[in-house]
Amino acid sequence: MLKVHGRTGYYQHGCRCDVCCEAAERNRAKNRANRAASRAIRLDPEPMIAFMRDKYDQRGLPRDRMFERWRRTGLSIWECDRYCVKYGIHPLELYPYEFYKGCA
Ligand SMILES: [Zn+2]
DSSP, X not given: OOSOOSXXXXXXXXXXXXXXXXXXXXXXXXXXXXXXXHHXXXXXXHHHHHHHHHHHHHHTOOOHHHHHHHHHHOEEHHHHHHHHXXXXXXXXXXXXXXXXXXXX
16 A cells, blocks of 8 residues: 555556545646746747857858748747757857746
8 A cells, every 4th residue: 555645656656546646637737837838938039040040151051931930929948948959058048047937
């Protein structure tokens, strides 16, 4: 028998009693809410565009259509993270405050 029921019971011990299932569902709801809040954050794309133009100019690969979309919709923190990782910088180097807010 499990001594402690809840999220840990559900994820680590595979318990499916009511207490553990409800705790897991609360956890999933919290994660959904966090993702929705992160999606709502839109960064100013200009620092990213300037950075990427610099990189792409060296490799001859302009991404003007993507940049246009970013200017229309703003830059999501996921796209920001993806391209920063690709070019070996940390998102905080381009977005000292906004990116941090998106990850909080
Ligand atoms: Zn349980």
